[in-house]
Amino acid sequence: xxxxxxxxxxxxxxxxxxxxxxxxxxxxxxxxxxxxxxxxxxxxxxxxxxxxxxxxxxxxxxxxxxxxxxxxxxxxxxxxxxxxxxxxxxxxxxxxxxxxxxxxxxxxxxxxxxxxxxxxxxxxxxxxxxxxxxxxxxxxxxxxxxxxxxxxxxxxxxxxxxxxxxxxxxxxxxxxxxxxxxxxxxxxxxxxxxxxxxxxxxxxxxxxxxxxxxxxxxxxxxxxxxxxxxxxxxxxxxxxxxxxxxxxxxxxxxxxxxxxxxxxxxxxxxxxxxxxxxxxxxxxxxxxxxxxxxxxxxxxxxxxxxxxxxxxxxxxxxxxx
Amino acid sequence: xxxxxxxxxxxxxxxxxxxxxxxxxxxxxxxxxxxxxxxxxxxxxxxxxxxxxxxxxxxxxxxxxxxxxxxxxxxxxxxxxxxxxxxxxxxxxxxxxxxxxxxxxxxxxxxxxxxxxxxxxxxxxxxxxxxxxxxxxxxxxxxxxxxxxxxxxxxxxxxxxxxxxxxxxxxxxxxxxxxxxxxxxxxxxxxxxxxxxxxxxxxxxxxxxxxxxxxxxxxxxxxxxxxxxxxxxxxxxxxxxxxxxxxxxxxxxxxxxxxxxxxxxxxxxxxxxxxxxxxxxxxxxxxxxxxxxxxxxxxxxxxxxxxxxxxxxxxxxxxxxxxxxxxxxxxxxxxxxxxxxxxxxx
Numbered sequence: 001x002x003x004x005x006x007x008x009x010x011x012x013x014x015x016x017x018x019x020x021x022x023x024x025x026x027x028x029x030x031x032x033x034x035x036x037x038x039x040x041x042x043x044x045x046x047x048x049x050x051x052x053x054x055x056x057x058x059x060x061x062x063x064x065x066x067x068x069x070x071x072x073x074x075x076x077x078x079x080x081x082x083x084x085x086x087x088x089x090x091x092x093x094x095x096x097x098x099x100x101x102x103x104x105x106x107x108x109x110x111x112x113x114x115x116x117x118x119x120x121x122x123x124x125x126x127x128x129x130x131x132x133x134x135x136x137x138x139x140x141x142x143x144x145x146x147x148x149x150x151x152x153x154x155x156x157x158x159x160x161x162x163x164x165x166x167x168x169x170x171x172x173x174x175x176x177x178x179x180x181x182x183x184x185x186x187x188x189x190x191x192x193x194x195x196x197x198x199x200x201x202x203x204x205x206x207x208x209x210x211x212x213x214x215x216x217x218x219x220x221x222x223x224x225x226x227x228x229x230x231x232x233x234x235x236x237x238x239x240x241x242x243x244x245x246x247x248x249x250x251x252x253x254x255x256x257x258x259x260x261x262x263x264x265x266x267x268x269x270x271x272x273x274x275x276x277x278x279x280x281x282x283x284x285x286x287x288x289x290x291x292x293x294x295x296x297x298x299x300x301x302x303x304x305x306x307x308x309x310x311x312x313x314x315x316x317x318x319x320x321x
Numbered sequence: 322x323x324x325x326x327x328x329x330x331x332x333x334x335x336x337x338x339x340x341x342x343x344x345x346x347x348x349x350x351x352x353x354x355x356x357x358x359x360x361x362x363x364x365x366x367x368x369x370x371x372x373x374x375x376x377x378x379x380x381x382x383x384x385x386x387x388x389x390x391x392x393x394x395x396x397x398x399x400x401x402x403x404x405x406x407x408x409x410x411x412x413x414x415x416x417x418x419x420x421x422x423x424x425x426x427x428x429x430x431x432x433x434x435x436x437x438x439x440x441x442x443x444x445x446x447x448x449x450x451x452x453x454x455x456x457x458x459x460x461x462x463x464x465x466x467x468x469x470x471x472x473x474x475x476x477x478x479x480x481x482x483x484x485x486x487x488x489x490x491x492x493x494x495x496x497x498x499x500x501x502x503x504x505x506x507x508x509x510x511x512x513x514x515x516x517x518x519x520x521x522x523x524x525x526x527x528x529x530x531x532x533x534x535x536x537x538x539x540x541x542x543x544x545x546x547x548x549x550x551x552x553x554x555x556x557x558x559x560x561x562x563x564x565x566x567x568x569x570x571x572x573x574x575x576x577x578x579x580x581x582x583x584x585x586x587x588x589x590x591x592x593x594x595x596x597x598x599x600x601x602x603x604x605x606x607x608x609x610x611x612x613x614x615x616x617x618x619x620x621x622x623x624x625x626x627x628x629x630x631x632x633x634x635x636x637x638x639x640x641x642x643x644x645x646x647x648x649x650x651x652x653x654x655x656x657x658x659x660x661x662x663x664x665x666x667x
Contacts, residue, residue: 062453113644115637116591118392118453122578123637127630133623238623246461259454292468292569299462306450306458 008256008309009268016271019278027285034161039277041163044170045070045225045232047273049244050251051177052221054269057252058181059214060194060261061117065106066222067244068128069099071237073226075132078140078236081147088146096223102128103219107212125245132238140236151231166228173224177266190214194261250298251276254305275301330588333639334603337586341610348618362493365613373609374497375400375556377602379576380583381508382552384601385545387584390525390593391445391452393546396580398463399437399553400573403430404561405470411478423482431554437463438550442543460577467569477566487563497559504552509598518596521545525593582629583608586636 024031040047049066056063073095080086080094102124110120142148154162181187189210192200201207229240255272257264279297283289345352345365355364379396386393410426437459444455489496512518523531524541532538556576561567585591586607587600611632615625638644 109634109638113638113647119581119585119591119633119637122581123630123633125630126578126626126633130624130627130630133621134627137621137623246457249457250461253454259451290468290473292465292473295465296462296469299458299465302461303458306454307448310448310450 008305009265009271011308012254012256012268012271012275012305016275016278019275019282023278023282023285027282030281030285032161033157033159035281037157037161037163037167039274039281040167040170042280043273043277044164044166045229045241046244046247046251046276047170047270048173048221048225048228050248050255050269050273051173051266052218052225053248053252054177054255054257054264054266055181055190055214056117056218057249057257057259058194058261058264059190059211060197061110061211061214062121062249062259063103063106063215063218063222064118064121064245065102065124065128066218066225066248067241068125068132069102069219069222070226070229070241070244071132071239072128073099073223074230074233074236074240075135075140075238076236077227077230078142079135081144082140082142082236088144092227095227096220099223099226100216100220103215103217103222104212106219107215110215111208111211129238135238136236137238142230142234142236147231147234151234164231166231169224169228173221174266174270181266186210186213191262194263196262247276247298250302253309254301256305256309258309259306330597330600331603334587334600334607338603338607338610341607341614345610345614345617352617357493365617367495369606369609369613370498371495372613373605374495374501375560375573376576376579376583376609377501377605378504378552378556378559379580380587380601380605381505381598382545382549383577383580384584384587384589384596384598385508385512385521386452386549387581387589387591388521388525388593388596389542389545390528391542391546392456392581392591393441393549394453394456394577395437395441395459395463396549396553396556397573397576398460398467399434399550400557400560400576401467401567401569402437402463402470403434403554403557404567404572405467405476405569406430406433407483407558408476408478408561408567409470411480411483412476420482423480426483427486427558430558431551434550434554434557435547436550437554438547439543441550442546445546446539446542464569467572469569471567471569473569475566475568479565483562484565485562487559487561488565497563500555500559504555505598505602508548512596512598517541522594522596525595579608580605582633586632 020031020036029035049070053063053066076095076098077088077091080091081088106120106124109115110117150165153165155165155168156162181190189200189205189207192203192205193207193210197207226241230236233240251272252264252269253259253272254275255265255268255270257268276294276298279301280294283291283293342352352365355362355367357363379400383393383396407426407430410429411422414422414426441456441459444450444458445452448455485496486500487497491499512521520531520536520541523534523536524538528538528542531541553573553576557573560572581591583604584601586604587597587602589596589600608629611628612625615628
């Protein structure tokens with residue numbers, strides 16, 4: 001009756017609902033539309049990054065450079081707009097292209113020289129952070145009217161609650177990514193390569209192009225997340241988004257994507273990010289719990305989900321044989 | 322054999338280290354000077370050894386893990402946890418300067434880091450989770466645990482016995498160098514004078530085949546993760562005792578990446594199956610010398626990251642077979658176009 005491939009995503013969704021319900025019963029003021037929208041507002045950059053990461057992980061790779069690319073994007077946009085006086089209309093497309101190119105180069109090195117994605121993207125992570133510090137080691141505050149206007153715009157929703165423009169961008173990215181993953185050739189190729197690169201190659205699928213495009217897409221998503229992050233923080237800083245790559249990977253895994261590749265859903269990733277957001281919200285509502293509990297709880301959740309996936313994939317193997 | 326010198330696995334790492342040192346010598350001639358002050362030796366070279374000690378330790382453990390085809394991302398967190406645990410135990414003690422208190426604290430830290438190593442090892446062997454992911458769990462949660470132990474504060478201790486581990490000196494040299502030498506000696510004796518090294522390499526090349534050949538693959542893998550945890554734990558003690566404090570947030574930050582880099586520079590392949598302990602030590606020294614050099618010539622220390630990025634990439638490209646093949650075919654095409662033609666038609 002119920003398709004088994006949707007089990008991980010349903011478990012994730014159940015967990016989100018249970019956590020939200022628990023929060024609503026425990027704290028007054030938790031159960032409101034605005035708390036839910038705040039989850040989206042505060043995590044929009046994480047959603048965008050995680051969408052890119054989902055594609056990379058489904059293809060069987062990993063991208064450690066996402067946090068640094070976000071930092072680099074904030075730094076580039078802030079310094080070009082504030083110090084060089086460029087127009088945001090030029091800067092934003094430019095940083096998006098730079099992010100995508102960054103991904104393309106990493107993807108090409110990974111594919112053509114057969115170096116592990118882990119190491120190549122690690123080098124990318126060092127490089128992007130390093131370039132941030134070369135631009136400046138201090139925070140650059142963004143006062144440009146376009147950026148501040150986007151940052152302060154509130155879109156009112158019925159019931160007196162509101163969302164920001166960032167949320168719209170994030171939701172658009174999620175929808176586009178779902179379309180890309182399930183209704184295009186590129187999406188099918190990504191799943192095929194993640195399932196077995198050898199088979200994909202023998203089937204005549206464009207492995208090289210797809211793999212490089214996956215990293216390009218991830219680089220683009222990180223750069224877009226960086227633009228959104230600039231709207232959110234209104235500053236450029238080399239220490240922005242420190243350790244974000246781990247949060248992103250954790251969100252993707254909690255969302256039910258198999259780290260061995262070939263299995264996963266963009267929608268699951270979206271829920272995975274929201275789960276992390278709910279944990280943080282609960283901890284801030286609790287008041288007495290300190291921020292490090294977030295890390296411990298996310299670590300535990302990672303553990304539980306990975307074990308759960310392990311059991312699922314084991315059963316699949318025994319069913320096959 | 323003289324013509325094969327450049328094929329020795331230590332050749333390229335030593336050339337890089339030598340070039341770095343030579344650059345320093347030219348840039349500042351008193352780089353190599355070592356002075357005796359209050360019976361102890363001081364100088365840039367001693368500093369490199371002293372500050373590089375924790376990294377060398379962590380890298381030794383990482384080498385063995387990578388040799389089995391795994392990876393351990395949690396070492397940075399274990400460094401933080403171990404330092405936090407030791408400082409907490411000491412700060413709770415009544416008599417601050419008693420030796421027994423320090424021994425107890427060091428013991429507690431080491432036991433804790435062994436337990437963390439067991440956790441990683443069990444996840445990899447029993448539940449068969451990919452090593453990157455299995456150790457990612459502790460990497461994320463471990464930072465939280467370290468902050469939990471220190472309650473998010475920086476714990477400072479003033480205990481001369483504890484300080485001795487990271488800042489004391491023995492026979493005019495920093496004591497930490499002796500710890501590193503001891504661990505290195507034990508590790509190389511165990512792996513090169515007993516069959517253990519062979520077991521590790523065999524499991525790294527093909528863990529299934531090794532099991533079928535009668536090797537306890539799982540025990541071997543579990544052992545290396547425990548050893549890696551232990552090394553990281555000792556490194557954490559050195560690091561925290563050197564500054565007499567524990568910082569759950571920043572201690573050992575990025576250590577996992579530096580350690581992996583040191584191992585890769587040392588010639589150990591990330592695919593497992595071969596390992597070079599001495600290469601790793603040279604690799605760690607290269608990283609430490611690079612950092613020292615960058616500080617010395619007055620370039621903003623943040624540039625280290627950019628330099629590191631290019632070093633990682635260059636080393637990996639040299640190790641990559643397809644990259645070498647591309648280069649070789651280019652080279653051959655230029656020199657022997659006819660031969661190229663023959664192989665194509667053969």
